[in-house]
Amino acid sequence: MPESPPQEAVVKVENLQTTFHTRIGPVRAVDGVSYAIGKGETLGIVGESGCGKSVTAFSLMRLIEPPGEVTGGAVWLGQENILEASETRMRELRGSRMAIIFQEPMTAFNPVLTIGYQMDEQISRHLGVSRQESRERAIDMLSLVGIPSPRERYANYPHQLSGGMRQRAMIAMALSCDPEFLIADEPTTALDVTIQGQILELIQSLQERLSMAVQFITHDLGVISEISDRVLVMYAGRTCEVAPTEILMSAPRHPYTSALIRSIPKFGQRVSRLPAIEGSVPSLYELPSGCAFQNRCPNAGQRCRDSHPPLTEMASGHQVACFHPVDR
Amino acid sequence: MSAPILAVAGLRKHFPIRKGLLLREVGQVKAVDGVSFAVQPGETLGLVGESGCGKSTLGRTLVRLYEPTAGTIRYRGEDFLALSGERLRTMRRSLQMIFQDPFASLDPRMTIARILAEPFKVHDICSPRECLERAAALLETVGLKAAHLNRYPHEFSGGQRQRISIARAIALNPDLVVADEPVSALDVSIQAQILNLMKDLQQEFTLTYIFISHDLSVIDHFCDRIAVMYLGKIIEMAPREELFGNPRHPYTQALINAIPKVGQGKRRMTQALTGEVPSPINPPSGCHFHPRCPKRFEGCDSGFPSLREERRDHFVACRLYSDAVEDEVILRSTGT
Numbered sequence: 001m002p003e004s005p006p007q008e009a010v011v012k013v014e015n016l017q018t019t020f021h022t023r024i025g026p027v028r029a030v031d032g033v034s035y036a037i038g039k040g041e042t043l044g045i046v047g048e049s050g051c052g053k054s055v056t057a058f059s060l061m062r063l064i065e066p067p068g069e070v071t072g073g074a075v076w077l078g079q080e081n082i083l084e085a086s087e088t089r090m091r092e093l094r095g096s097r098m099a100i101i102f103q104e105p106m107t108a109f110n111p112v113l114t115i116g117y118q119m120d121e122q123i124s125r126h127l128g129v130s131r132q133e134s135r136e137r138a139i140d141m142l143s144l145v146g147i148p149s150p151r152e153r154y155a156n157y158p159h160q161l162s163g164g165m166r167q168r169a170m171i172a173m174a175l176s177c178d179p180e181f182l183i184a185d186e187p188t189t190a191l192d193v194t195i196q197g198q199i200l201e202l203i204q205s206l207q208e209r210l211s212m213a214v215q216f217i218t219h220d221l222g223v224i225s226e227i228s229d230r231v232l233v234m235y236a237g238r239t240c241e242v243a244p245t246e247i248l249m250s251a252p253r254h255p256y257t258s259a260l261i262r263s264i265p266k267f268g269q270r271v272s273r274l275p276a277i278e279g280s281v282p283s284l285y286e287l288p289s290g291c292a293f294q295n296r297c298p299n300a301g302q303r304c305r306d307s308h309p310p311l312t313e314m315a316s317g318h319q320v321a322c323f324h325p326v327d328r
Numbered sequence: 329m330s331a332p333i334l335a336v337a338g339l340r341k342h343f344p345i346r347k348g349l350l351l352r353e354v355g356q357v358k359a360v361d362g363v364s365f366a367v368q369p370g371e372t373l374g375l376v377g378e379s380g381c382g383k384s385t386l387g388r389t390l391v392r393l394y395e396p397t398a399g400t401i402r403y404r405g406e407d408f409l410a411l412s413g414e415r416l417r418t419m420r421r422s423l424q425m426i427f428q429d430p431f432a433s434l435d436p437r438m439t440i441a442r443i444l445a446e447p448f449k450v451h452d453i454c455s456p457r458e459c460l461e462r463a464a465a466l467l468e469t470v471g472l473k474a475a476h477l478n479r480y481p482h483e484f485s486g487g488q489r490q491r492i493s494i495a496r497a498i499a500l501n502p503d504l505v506v507a508d509e510p511v512s513a514l515d516v517s518i519q520a521q522i523l524n525l526m527k528d529l530q531q532e533f534t535l536t537y538i539f540i541s542h543d544l545s546v547i548d549h550f551c552d553r554i555a556v557m558y559l560g561k562i563i564e565m566a567p568r569e570e571l572f573g574n575p576r577h578p579y580t581q582a583l584i585n586a587i588p589k590v591g592q593g594k595r596r597m598t599q600a601l602t603g604e605v606p607s608p609i610n611p612p613s614g615c616h617f618h619p620r621c622p623k624r625f626e627g628c629d630s631g632f633p634s635l636r637e638e639r640r641d642h643f644v645a646c647r648l649y650s651d652a653v654e655d656e657v658i659l660r661s662t663g664t
Contacts, residue, residue, distance in 0.1 A: 048515040192378035194601040197586040222588030226595045249591035263520040265549030267587050276520035280485050
C-alpha cells in the first residue's frame with residue numbers, strides 16, 4: 001500500500017482491485033484502476049456493461065459485499081485511506097463527505113418511510129442538529145433541486161413521486177450534508193431525454209455551488225461528452241484510456257475508444273452504415289492473457305496476446321494502455 | 329408515390345381504468361388518441377417520443393396485439409380490422425414485431441430450434457425436417473451459426489438474443505416489421521451491429537419498418553421519415569432531414585436540443601424543458617404540450633391543434649402555424 005497520501009486531489013484511487021470469489025474461481029471485476037479527481041472537477045467513467053465501472057463506484061463507497069471483496073489498492077479521501085477505515089468510520093463518511101446517487105432511485109429509498117424521514121435521519125446523524133433544523137434543511141434541499149411544493153413532498157413516500165422527481169429527491173438526499181465527493185452511477189439512464197437534460201443541469205449547477213469532485217458513470221458517450229472535464233474509458237475491468245474530454249472525443253488513441261466513438265449514431269452526422277465493433281466483450285471468466293480487447297482489435301499483434309499493455313502517458317494528461325495506439 | 333403499404337386513420341386505443349368492488353370504469357388512459365399516417369413500401373418510419381407518449385401502444389395496435397378503440401388500419405388497401413379467422417392468420421404472416429427486451433421475448437424453456445421453427449409450425453408451412461433446415465438458414469442470415477440451434481436463450485448474450493428475435497420476425501417473409509426499441513437494451517458497441525443487420529435485411533427482403541425509439545440519434549441514423557408523439561398524438565411528422573433541419577413544433581425543438589451530443593464539449597443544459605410529461609389519464613386541455621411550452625400564447629389551452637401540412641410532406645400540430653383545431657364533437661363521438 002502506498003505510504004504517503006496525495007496532495008490537492010479530493011479523491012485519489014490507486015491501483016484498485018476488486019475480486020469476486022465465484023464457484024468457477026476468482027473474477028477480477030476491477031483490475032488495477034487509478035485516477036484522481038480534483039475540487040470542482042467531473043471525471044466521466046464510460047464503458048459497456050460488465051466493464052467494472054459500477055463495481056469501481058461501489059468499491060469506493062465500501063459497499064461491495066461477499067462474494068465480492070476489494071483485494072488491493074488505496075482510496076484516499078483527503079488524507080485518509082478509506083479502504084482501511086472501520087465500518088463505524090465509513091458510516092460517518094458516507095452521506096456526509098462522500099455520497100452516491102444511483103440509476104434507480106427506488107433502490108436508494110426505503111419504500112415504507114417518507115422521504116422527509118429518510119433525509120432527516122441522515123442530516124441529524126451527520127450534522128448533529130435538532131429535528132426542527134434538519135427538517136428545514138431537508139425542505140431547503142428539496143426546493144434547491146427543483147421539486148415543486150417541497151413541504152408536501154417532504155411528507156410523501158417515494159412511490160408517490162414520478163421518476164424524475166424521485167431522482168431529484170435522491171440527489172437532494174445525497175447532497176444534504178454538502179459532500180466533497182459525489183459518485184453519480186448512471187443517474188439519468190432511466191429517464192426521458194428532456195428530464196435527463198434537467199437532471200444534468202441540476203448536477204452541474206450544484207457542483208459549481210458546492211465545488212464537489214464528481215465521478216460520473218455512464219455508458220452514454222453523448223452524456224459523458226457534455227458533463228465531464230476528463231474521461232476514463234474502462235474495458236474488462238481495466239483502464240484503456242484517460243484524457244481531457246475534448247481530446248478523448250476528437251483524437252482518441254486507444255483502438256477501443258476510437259471504435260466505440262465511431263460505432264455510435266451521432267446526431268446530424270448520417271452514415272449509411274455504422275462501423276460496428278464486431279464480436280462482443282469477453283466474459284471476465286475467460287479473459288485472454290494479454291490485452292482484453294485483442295479479439296476485436298484491428299491493430300492487435302503478438303505482443304498484445306503475450307502481455308498487458310501498461311497505461312502510458314502519450315501527452316500531458318492523456319494516458320493510453322495500448323501497444324499499437326491509433327495514429328492521430 | 330405508390331400506394332401505401334399501411335394507412336392508419338383516426339386510430340385510438342383507450343384503456344379503461346377500473347376501481348372499486350364492481351370494477352366500475354372511472355376513467356380512461358388515452359394511450360393513442362387519434363393518430364393518422366401512411367407508410368410507403370420499403371420505407372422506415374420512426375416513431376419517437378418520451379415514455380408514456382403512446383408509441384409502444386401504437387406499435388402493438390398496428391399489428392393487432394391490442395384491438396383499437398376506434399379508427400381504421402388498412403393494410404395494402406384491405407381493412408385489417410375487419411379480418412378474422414383464417415384470413416387474419418394469413419395476414420399476420422406479413423406483419424411482424426421485434427420487442428425491446430430480448431430477455432423477455434424468448435421463451436427460456438425452448439431451444440433456439442423450436443423458437444425459430446414455431447412460426448412455420450403455427451402457419452403449417454412445411455414438414456418438421458424442413459422447419460429445422462429453415463431455422464438453420466435463418467440463424468445464418470442474422471449472423472449466428474447453425475450449431476447454435478440446440479442451445480437455450482440463456483446461453484446467448486443480449487445482442488445474440490436480439491438477432492434470434494429478428495430471425496423469428498423475418499421467418500415468414502413479412503412485408504412490415506414493427507420494431508419497438510430494438511436496440512435500447514443493448515450495449516453501445518452491439519447497437520451498431522443490430523442496426524446494421526436490420527438495414528441489410530431491409531435491403532435483402534425489401535422490408536418496411538416502423539421503428540419505435542426514444543433515442544433521437546438512433547432515429548436520425550435509421551429512419552427515412554419521423555413522427556414525433558406526445559401524449560397519444562402525433563404532433564409533427566416529416567422526412568428526416570426536414571424534421572431535424574427545420575423542426576417546427578416547440579416540443580420537437582426542445583427534444584432535439586436535449587440530445588446529448590458527442591464531442592461538442594462541456595455544455596450547460598440551460599434550454600432544458602421544465603416540467604414533466606403530464607398523465608395521459610387527464611391530459612391538459614387544448615394542446616397537451618401547452619403547460620410546458622416556451623412559446624405558448626392565449627388560446628393554446630382550448631382545442632387541440634390539428635395536424636396540418638405546413639410545408640410539403642411536413643405536418644405539424646401547433647397553433648403557431650395554423651389556427652385549425654380538431655373538431656371536439658367528432659372527437660367525442662368516435663372516441664368513446
